[in-house]
Amino acid sequence: VKEIIVNTGRQKYPIIIEPHGLSQIGYFLRKNCLSRSAAIITDETVGELYSSRLMKSLDDAGIRTHLITIPDGEASKALEYTNSLYTALIETNLCRDDCIIALGGGVVGDLAGFTSATYLRGIAFIQITTSLLAQVDSSVGGKVGINHPLGKNLIGSFYQPKYVLIDPELLLTLAEREIWAGLGEVAKYGFIIGERFFGILEKNLEKLASLSDIYQVSEMIAACCQYKATIVRKDEKESGERRILNLGHTLGHALEAVTKYEYFKHGEAVIYGIHWAIWVSYKKQYLNESEVNKMTSFLRRFPIPSLPDIENTKCLLSKMNRDKKQTGNGLYIVLLKGFGKIQIEKVDDVSVYIEEWLDSIQ
Numbered sequence: 001v002k003e004i005i006v007n008t009g010r011q012k013y014p015i016i017i018e019p020h021g022l023s024q025i026g027y028f029l030r031k032n033c034l035s036r037s038a039a040i041i042t043d044e045t046v047g048e049l050y051s052s053r054l055m056k057s058l059d060d061a062g063i064r065t066h067l068i069t070i071p072d073g074e075a076s077k078a079l080e081y082t083n084s085l086y087t088a089l090i091e092t093n094l095c096r097d098d099c100i101i102a103l104g105g106g107v108v109g110d111l112a113g114f115t116s117a118t119y120l121r122g123i124a125f126i127q128i129t130t131s132l133l134a135q136v137d138s139s140v141g142g143k144v145g146i147n148h149p150l151g152k153n154l155i156g157s158f159y160q161p162k163y164v165l166i167d168p169e170l171l172l173t174l175a176e177r178e179i180w181a182g183l184g185e186v187a188k189y190g191f192i193i194g195e196r197f198f199g200i201l202e203k204n205l206e207k208l209a210s211l212s213d214i215y216q217v218s219e220m221i222a223a224c225c226q227y228k229a230t231i232v233r234k235d236e237k238e239s240g241e242r243r244i245l246n247l248g249h250t251l252g253h254a255l256e257a258v259t260k261y262e263y264f265k266h267g268e269a270v271i272y273g274i275h276w277a278i279w280v281s282y283k284k285q286y287l288n289e290s291e292v293n294k295m296t297s298f299l300r301r302f303p304i305p306s307l308p309d310i311e312n313t314k315c316l317l318s319k320m321n322r323d324k325k326q327t328g329n330g331l332y333i334v335l336l337k338g339f340g341k342i343q344i345e346k347v348d349d350v351s352v353y354i355e356e357w358l359d360s361i362q
């Protein structure tokens with residue numbers, strides 16, 4: 001069992017990383033008097049696989065449960081679904097002393113978290129993360145939210161959960177493509193945390209993807225959560241240091257947007273985004289050729305879809321400009337000056353860098 005404490009100054013909560021943890025959650029919640037009644041929000045796939053195990057654990061601990069299932073996929077992170085969740089919660093009489101448990105990946109976590117932040121002006125929120133992406137990234141930091149027809153994640157809040165459970169064994173049912181997409185976010189941590197962690201990923205990438213050693217997978221997840229927790233402690237609301245975690249995300253988000261969120265998984269687009277950030281860093285002479293080769297050979301091992309034809313870089317650029325993380329006039333990009341050495345700076349000739357990069361990889 002590993003326990004990581006996330007402390008934002010205003011709030012403090014544990015992330016427990018524990019294989020088989022799902023069966024013990026009821027005991028934990030009861031012991032900590034967290035609530036007598038819980039609404040479980042899950043999606044169809046995860047609900048089918050794991051809701052009965054979770055409900056049994058809660059029942060055994062004397063906690064009443066209400067199961068609410070939403071369809072799989074990004075389309076559920078919408079106001080219509082939030083509203084239908086409010087209706088279900090009101091109908092089950094869920095009150096302030098009760099809690100909402102998100103059982104699922106990032107979609108369920110973001111939607112259930114946003115619902116928890118707003119239902120009755122805020123109700124306790126517990127996250128049981130089931131996808132690799134959620135386990136290494138969205139479980140830490142309290143960003144919750146939904147999409148708007150004009151853009152992704154535009155409506156939301158910072159709302160910290162009371163408790164996060166990461167049970168790496170749940171990943172064994174996750175589709176291979178989702179595992180690799182989650183590893184895309186892990187790769188980001190590899191570059192940011194530094195050479196030692198990168199070396200572990202470089203040596204074991206395919207083994208980690210195969211999930212053959214759950215202990216090693218747990219260690220990897222813990223390293224990512226620990227790092228993110230340290231950053232969130234210093235900068236909960238992303239006004240400074242937390243922007244480091246956007247490595248690969250400015251171009252990544254734009255690639256997702258121009259392909260209408262249908263072509264790439266998030267972590268796959270992030271891999272291209274990191275690749276581009278390495279290219280810009282090289283052009284600015286922040287990285288030497290051997291560093292670039294080491295970094296890009298690693299990224300090439302990811303089995304991700306090839307880049308689709310991008311008609312013009314202007315549309316990519318306009319999506320990058322609309323990234324809500326960009327403030328003011330400039331386009332701030334997270335660059336690398338080596339493993340674990342980050343430089344966030346305003347880049348002017350972004351379209352030139354994109355065109356040159358596209359030429360270089362096609």
Ligand SMILES: NC(=O)c1ccc[n+]([C@@H]2O[C@H](COP(=O)([O-])OP(=O)(O)OC[C@H]3O[C@@H](n4cnc5c(N)ncnc54)[C@H](O)[C@@H]3O)[C@@H](O)[C@H]2O)c1
Pocket residue numbers: 043044045046049072073074077104105106107108110130131132133134137138139140141142143144153170171172173174175178266
């Ligand atoms: N809040 C944050 O800090 C944060 C960070 C990164 C991403 N996100 C959000 O996360 C979302 C993407 O998350 P995701 O990649 O987890 O997608 P997801 O939640 O849609 O899960 C991907 C698919 O895997 C299935 N699945 C999940 N766990 C499973 C399991 N154990 N076994 C079998 N199938 C399983 C789901 O049913 C779904 O079909 C995006 O909406 C993104 O905006 C949020």
